[in-house]
Amino acid sequence: MSMTSGQRSVCVFACEADERVASVVRDVARSEGLRVVAASTGDAPADLCIVLMSLSAVRDHEFLRIANAVCSNASVTIPVRLDEVRPEQAGEPGSPIRERNWADFSQRSGRDQEPWELLVRSNVELYDDFYDLDERTRRWELCDHDASYLLQDVKAAARAHEVLDALADDPYQRPTKVMRDYVEASTQHAHRERKRSIRNRVQTIGSTIFVVIALLLFSAFMRSFLARGSLLKESMADLETEYDPEYAALRLLQIGADEGINSDTGFYQTIDALSSIWKISELGLAEAEAGTGTQGEAVFTGDGERVFVAGAEGTVQSWVPRTAEAADNRYVSARDRFTFDATPDGALLVVADEDGLRRFDTSTWERVDLGYDGPAIESVAVSADGMRALGATEDGIVLVDLDDGTVAAKLAADSTLAVERTPDGLRALVRTDSDVQFVDGESLNPLARATIPESADCVGAIGEIGAVIWSDGRLGLLAPSADELSPIAFSTKSRPLDLAISGESVIVVTEEGGSQVVDVPTGATLARLGTSMAGVVFADATEAGLMSCGNGVTTSIYSLEGIAPGDEAPSGALVSESLECSTSDGTFAIRSDGAEKFVLTYGGKDHDYTFQGTHGERDDITAVACAYLPARYVIGTRSGGVTTYTMLQGEDGITMVSTREWDTPDGSSVEAVGWTEDGERLVVRAGGRWWTPYANSDAIGLQGIASTIKEREPAVWTKAEIESFPEDFVESMGMRVATPLPEPR
Known part of the structure; x- marks a missing residue:
């Protein structure tokens, strides 16, 4: 039974044509001990609202209006399909009934009590948790x-x-x-x-x-130490190294430099911050700080050197993502709501709205109205050569000639889940009844197809690997030439707000999880992005490994390097696949017995150690490596843990300082470890793939930490953030305040 105490209440709502069935359901509910409440009751909202859906019901617009209002107040709503009615017929996208998961009783007699008994006994409100x-x-x-x-x-x-x-x-x-x-x-x-x-x-x-x-x-020095005590408290408790790692790292560095604080707590907080995912930049900060920021979907150029972002009042903003500099701000539509895409070189921008279709030469922003007179295009993808556009409409997809706006081909469908340009050409993902097709956007022929329940809600995205589809809480991959979905071991409690694909990674944006990077082969969560942003709703990604996530006000830019795996080790990487490794001159070496013991050779002597494990969890060692400049070593384990140490010479001898603890996202055993050629990143092979998380090997001491942070810090900051640091610190770290967008033209 339900986890809530007291008698459960149920509301059974039906149109006049389905009242006989509704009467049966109410009788069953009472016999099962539930309190039946009317839709118009003034009592507290029902625990369970059962809405009977049929063709008669969806034709009754007043019924739909009231039903949506009723189920919005219920703790749990179950629309029940009595005949061939489909969710898409139950109101506009986003309406409560349409977006719920439906129970399908269309093959049963509505007066048969058994299925209704099972339904009212069910604890649907707990199924997401289950x-x-x-x-x-x-x-x-x-x-x-x-x-x-x-x-x-x-x-x-x-x-x-x-x-x-x-x-x-x-x-x-x-x-x-x-x-x-x-x-x-x-x-x-x-x-x-x-x-x-x-x-x-x-x-x-x-x-x-x-x-x-x-x-x-030391009361004589009380005043001078109060500031230090306050800053130390901030460094130990107040800074969010996980949710705002960039700011936290800089604040910790400034505290340590200005106040002479050199505690273990401060150091490991800084390492935590440096081990988190940092954004490259955040676009629109000046406008957000002024309270005028508006940003929507983003479209990258192929090389990632430019990104176009939808702005307010029919504008498109042009940004340089790595520097967060606004290159342009142009009016492209007379409508607040429009869709757009750009060619890979960024030379051509195509805009669609209720008024039609138009193209822009982004070097001069010359506008050409194409005279397109087909159905309104809700989303659009442009071919690499800029000659054609694939548009999603209310009743299918259209292929449009961008020379004269004529429709070259069209395909009917109940709904279009996505249109996209891939390295293989234009692609679409469409659905009719229970049939989902991955379509070639030029010929409009299906490349792959799968069957899903007609009542299931769907969200889709397209990439080089095929299409990723969310349905009923789970993800699946529809690869080219496939005839069914391949499950991805990842689930969500709510309908994704957006999906985007880069390589073998899919970015999933949900209300409860934010923006998560998911590994398609394993289903493991590789990272959570945009953690300092409130309410991420947009995501976009490139095959080159850049991605954006936006909340409607600003847009954060990230690189998937170090997050997503590759099929090969980076060029020039120093890698060891065994339990022994030494430097080229043989003066520094590491070896292990494959259990918890390892030996370091330095200063002409062997030194025995017991590995305490990644995050303190002891485990068998599977691979080791060592290197100079700085002197460092790394250990990989059977359960996927990786720990790297930098060796420091002090008055009391050699000290081993752990600068990074990392785990393979899917728990695969470590097969090889090492560093990139510049020593900046670890190189880890696990599960046959290569990962490159930051090593932080040089982040020792204030100078080393400062250099590491300066190399990674975001391109710009808000004025308030800049002013929270001393001027000399801002100058030494090269921190820049975000500049405002130019006025739209």
Whole structure:
């Protein structure tokens, strides 16, 4: 039964033609102990709202209006399909009933009580949680019960227990023994982690108390030390190294440089920040700070050196993404809502709106209205040579000649999920009933097709690998020539707001997860982007590995280098595939027995060590490497952990400082480790693919940290952020304030 206490309430809503069936459902609900409430009741919203959908229902516009309002107030809504009606017929896109997952009773008699009994007994409100636990359990099983795949929070583990208990007798989704084992293991693990966290907090509190006592003892210097104590507290507690790593790293550096603070806490916070994903730039910061920012979809040129972004009042903004400099701002439409695309070289921009189709030469911004008189185009993709455009319309796709605006070909479909230009040409993803087709945009012939339930909601994106489709909470790949979807081991609780593909990675934007980079072959989450942005809703990506995510006000630019894997090691990389490695002169070496022991050779002597494991989790060593400038070594493990150390010579001898701990996203064992030719990034082979996360080997001491941050910091900052730092620090770090867009022309 439901996790909520008290009697559950149900509202059964139907049009006049379906009232007989509705009466049966209400009787069944009462017999199952549910309180039946009317749609017009003044009571609290129903726990469950069952909306009976039929062809008669969708023809009754007043019924649809009221039904949408009723189900908006219900905790859970289940539209039930009684005949051949489809979700697309149930209102505009985004309307509550249309966007829900439908139950299909079209092959049953509406007066048959058994299916209704099962439906009202179900705990649909918990199914998203069930699917999430099922997916987490599956990954945990695939990765040999790796603890990193367990729930890490005590409250989350307790919630999972409640979900499984509530679903114990559910007619549709019952927990398996493996799921219960997963939740039990998560509970034990989460409690251990909480104890560890409490110990760390106690240590931090102890350190803070020590500082305060020292300040009190030296009362003559109280005023000068108060500022340092405040800054130390900020460095230890207030900075968000995960959600705003760029700003946090600079603030920690400034605190350390100005106040002479050189604590382990500050150093490891800085390393955490440097180990997070940093944006290249953020576009539109000046306008956002002024409260006038508006940005929509983004379109990159093929080389990623330019990006066009939809602005307010029918404008398109032209930016240099690596410097966040606005190159231009042009009126392209008389409408607030329009769609556009550009050729790979950025020379031609094509704009579609309710008024038709037009093209722009971006060197002069000369406008040519094409005289297109076909159906309104809702999204558009332009061929690489700029000769044709593939448009998505309300009832299919059209191929348009960009010389004279004539329709060269068209294909009817119930809906178009995506149109895109790929290295292989124009492509479209269309759906009719249960048939989804991946279509060649020139010939309009299907390249691949798959079948999905007619009632299932869908979101799609197109890339070189084919099409990625979200349906009923899960992702699937429709590869060229395929006749079915290949499951991707990734699920979401809500309908994606946007999808984009780069290489073998798909960017999934959801309300609960933000912008996540997902590895298509394994389903592993590679990164979360735009963590400092509120409400990411747009995503775009290039095959060259650049991506953007926007929230309607600003647009952040990221590189997928270091996030997504490659098929080959970087050119010039220093890589070891074994348990032994030495420098070319033989004066520095590392070897391991394949368990937890390893030996470093330096200064003409062997030195024995026990590897404490990545993140403190001991494991078998599978690969090691070492190098000079700076003296450093890296260890890879069977469960996918990678730890690199920089060696420092001090008064008390050699000190090993860990500068990066990293895990293979899918838990694959490490097969080889090393560094790129410049030593900036680690090189890790796991699962037959190559990963290149930052090594941070030079981020030792204030000067080393400053140099590392300066190489990676975003192109521009807001005026408020700049003014929060001392002027000499801003100058030394080369920080630039974002400049405003030019006035639109």
